[in-house]
Amino acid sequence: MTEAQSARTGDALRAKVADANERSRRGRGHPGAAVPPLPRCQTCWDIKRRRYRALDAGDRQEAARMAEVMGLHQREAHSE
Ligand SMILES: [Zn+2]
Structure with missing residues (x-):
């Protein structure tokens, strides 16, 4: 060396x-x-993972869809 x-x-x-x-x-x-901050539940994780995977694959449509799904899920499951 x-x-x-x-x-x-x-x-x-x-x-x-x-x-x-x-x-x-x-x-x-x-x-x-x-x-x-960590995602709050398993569904958040799943959606995040799918979105990142779509981004990785260059699938912008799927990524946009997952962002939408995340918004809906957070409103339904995590609204205060
Ligand atoms: Zn969640």
Whole structure:
């Protein structure tokens, strides 16, 4: 391993450690503060997953449909 290579490996390691530190800091200090909110139920997860899969596949129609379904579901299941 050259010196440059080992320096790069060290950087990557430091970045990883800093990332882990950042995550555990966030986890302890303010619960839920910098963390995106989790979907509230299994149906939310399913719809989200389908939408992301459609986006991945480049299926914009299906993605739009899932966004609509999500809106309906949230109104029905999670309205306060
Ligand atoms: Zn839901």
